[in-house]
Amino acid sequence: xxxxxxxxxxxxxVALVLLGATFLVxxxxxxxxxxxxxLINPVASEAERASLRHELGLDRNYFSAYWMWLSRMFQGDFxxxxxxxxxxxxxxxxxxxxxxLIFYTQIVALTVAVPLGVTSAxxxxxxxxxFTSTTLFSLSSIPNFGIGLILSLIIGVKIGILPPSGYKxxxxxxxxxxxxxxxxxLTLAIAPISTYTRLLRAExxxxxxxxxxxxxxxxxxxxxxxxxxxxxRPSCTxxxxxxxxxxxxxxxxxxxIEIIFVIPGMGTQLAKAIGMREFLAIQTYVAFIxxxxxxxxxxxxxxxGVVDPRTRNRRA
Amino acid sequence: MSExxxxxxxxxxxxxxxxxxxxxxxxxxxxxxxxxxxxxGESGSGKTVLSRATMGLMPSTATCTGTVEFKGxxxxxxxxxEVRKNWGTGMAMVFQDPMTSLNPVRRIxxxxxxxxxxxxxxxxxxxxARSVELLERVRIPDPYAAMKKYPGELSGGMRQRIVIAIAIxxxxxxxxxxxxxxxxxxxxxxxxxxxxxELRQEFNMAMILVTHxxxxxxxxxxxxxxxxxxxxxxxxxxxxxxxxxKMPYTEALMKSIPRMDQSSGQRLRVxxxxxxxxxxPEPGCSFAPRCEYATDKCRTEKPxxxxxxxxxxxxxxxxxxxxx
Numbered sequence: 001x002x003x004x005x006x007x008x009x010x011x012x013x014v015a016l017v018l019l020g021a022t023f024l025v026x027x028x029x030x031x032x033x034x035x036x037x038x039l040i041n042p043v044a045s046e047a048e049r050a051s052l053r054h055e056l057g058l059d060r061n062y063f064s065a066y067w068m069w070l071s072r073m074f075q076g077d078f079x080x081x082x083x084x085x086x087x088x089x090x091x092x093x094x095x096x097x098x099x100x101l102i103f104y105t106q107i108v109a110l111t112v113a114v115p116l117g118v119t120s121a122x123x124x125x126x127x128x129x130x131f132t133s134t135t136l137f138s139l140s141s142i143p144n145f146g147i148g149l150i151l152s153l154i155i156g157v158k159i160g161i162l163p164p165s166g167y168k169x170x171x172x173x174x175x176x177x178x179x180x181x182x183x184x185x186l187t188l189a190i191a192p193i194s195t196y197t198r199l200l201r202a203e204x205x206x207x208x209x210x211x212x213x214x215x216x217x218x219x220x221x222x223x224x225x226x227x228x229x230x231x232x233r234p235s236c237t238x239x240x241x242x243x244x245x246x247x248x249x250x251x252x253x254x255x256x257i258e259i260i261f262v263i264p265g266m267g268t269q270l271a272k273a274i275g276m277r278e279f280l281a282i283q284t285y286v287a288f289i290x291x292x293x294x295x296x297x298x299x300x301x302x303x304x305g306v307v308d309p310r311t312r313n314r315r316a
Numbered sequence: 317m318s319e320x321x322x323x324x325x326x327x328x329x330x331x332x333x334x335x336x337x338x339x340x341x342x343x344x345x346x347x348x349x350x351x352x353x354x355x356x357g358e359s360g361s362g363k364t365v366l367s368r369a370t371m372g373l374m375p376s377t378a379t380c381t382g383t384v385e386f387k388g389x390x391x392x393x394x395x396x397x398e399v400r401k402n403w404g405t406g407m408a409m410v411f412q413d414p415m416t417s418l419n420p421v422r423r424i425x426x427x428x429x430x431x432x433x434x435x436x437x438x439x440x441x442x443x444x445a446r447s448v449e450l451l452e453r454v455r456i457p458d459p460y461a462a463m464k465k466y467p468g469e470l471s472g473g474m475r476q477r478i479v480i481a482i483a484i485x486x487x488x489x490x491x492x493x494x495x496x497x498x499x500x501x502x503x504x505x506x507x508x509x510x511x512x513x514e515l516r517q518e519f520n521m522a523m524i525l526v527t528h529x530x531x532x533x534x535x536x537x538x539x540x541x542x543x544x545x546x547x548x549x550x551x552x553x554x555x556x557x558x559x560x561x562k563m564p565y566t567e568a569l570m571k572s573i574p575r576m577d578q579s580s581g582q583r584l585r586v587x588x589x590x591x592x593x594x595x596x597p598e599p600g601c602s603f604a605p606r607c608e609y610a611t612d613k614c615r616t617e618k619p620x621x622x623x624x625x626x627x628x629x630x631x632x633x634x635x636x637x638x639x640x
Binding site for chain 2 (some may be wrong): 210211212214215216218219220221222225229230233234280307308309310
């Protein structure tokens with residue numbers, strides 16, 4: 001009963017955020033300069049332009065235009081491109097590469113950052129700790145498109161061990177798929193690796209001073225066991241929250257990185273759509289990006305509750 | 317060889333930005349198997365540091381000198397990995413605050429079973445069965461349900477019982493109880509102390525009860541050691557200490573216990589002043605600045621620890637009731 005209730009609350013929250021995000025975007029798109037009807041038919045007469053505008057819903061007010069898009073979405077119509085074609089097939093090919101890029105990045109970032117963070121906390125103040133934090137700090141201060149271009153140039157072009165750009169779906173061979181993903185994922189992962197490592201290190205150092213660590217020690221447990229079983233778990237909720245929040249940055253980052261590495265994902269499509277004033281497509285893209293962000297955050301929220309029982313009652 | 321623990325000239329200091337902080341200074345102490353001793357002193361007197369350092373539970377900023385012998389073997393020069401072998405199975409500790417000494421994100425069961433599995437090599441099922449027994453033993457109602465709970469779902473008294481269950485899980489021969497009742501309600505304090513006394517009898521454990529409360533010590537210990545500024549200032553059997561107090565500090569501690577037979581509205585007795593700065597040792601008796609009997613001699617010369625024929629030790633030039 002209580003569970004169903006909290007789930008319901010959760011879902012209505014998600015719906016509300018989605019509606020808000022897409023409505024805001026629909027207003028913002030309208031603020032873009034330039035008349036779409038002129039873009040479509042530069043030599044149209046005033047009457048032709050008016051009818052075009054009416055057809056596209058551009059003569060409606062914000063609410064009515066938004067409603068037009070929304071009601072079509074509910075009917076499974078994801079919109080069309082003003083210059084021809086439906087949005088849905090493009091979405092179908094553009095979502096997988098972006099999702100893959102982001103998930104691989106999160107996995108790589110966490111698998112690198114957790115051991116680094118744990119070790120730096122345990123060896124706090126040693127040469128290892130200082131070396132790790134300086135290196136990560138300097139790497140994370142380079143913008144990711146810079147890192148992307150450098151990696152692509154050096155590893156992809158000069159050394160040539162990995163392809164400098166391109167994308168292949170998993171269905172065309174797993175090895176090829178991953179070989180193409182290495183550089184973009186590495187590029188995107190550097191910033192979160194640095195954030196996660198520093199966060200986890202700070203949290204663990206705090207947790208190591210707790211009484212329960214002393215109690216665990218007095219049971220005669222090994223340092224390794226204490227670190228992994230007693231300290232890492234209470235410390236990783238901050239890390240998880242940060243992973244959820246960094247999703248926004250990662251989506252934004254992925255959009256840029258896709259263009260550098262020529263990956264036909266959401267970023268490439270979104271850039272194209274913005275350039276062409278494809279306002280219906282933009283709106284649909286944003287809805288999906290928001291949906292994805294919210295879904296991921298909800299999953300993380302749930303997982304935090306699993307990991308840390310103290311947070312369970314606070315939510316819902 | 318009935319001694320379980322022997323400290324000789326044991327000192328602990330911390331390297332701080334203000335210089336060396338001498339938390340424990342030249343303590344000699346021996347405890348027999350199954351004996352219960354109380355260490356009494358106010359906050360900052362070095363009693364907690366003494367118990368933790370004896371066990372070896374010290375951060376790397378601490379320097380320990382002197383020797384600690386446990387069951388006849390010197391353990392003070394062992395590596396941490398070697399000392400650790402005694403933890404849990406040889407000596408164990410009950411900590412002061414049960415609100416913070418249990419891991420908040422792990423179930424009671426897993427925290428109890430852990431040491432049984434890792435240290436005693438039990439299987440999971442054996443450990444679970446033993447844990448339930450232990451919880452029953454420390455009088456946790458419905459131990460099966462308690463195993464699945466998180467510390468946050470239990471009261472302070474319950475948590476302290478669980479901390480005690482964890483400490484005795486591997487049947488240690490020496491139990492340090494560091495202010496085990498300070499953080500608890502008065503009504504629960506007596507129950508926890510009683511439980512500790514029962515368990516001590518049952519497992520024939522020696523116990524070091526660290527407290528600032530002379531009242532706690534009176535009922536629970538065979539011998540009492542009073543600490544002040546990191547030194548032993550008085551040591552005697554419990555009956556002897558309460559009957560025949562020698563040290564003005566102990567007397568002052570005694571007088572500062574609020575009494576039921578006093579009429580209400582009276583001012584509580586306090587020991588004025590503060591503990592001396594542990595980074596700068598004073599020339600004379602460390603209690604002299606706060607002592608109502610102090611003379612010039614007390615302020616310039618250090619009193620030695622005197623032992624009477626009955627084994628009563630005190631560190632004072634002018635003991636109460638005169639020197640024997």
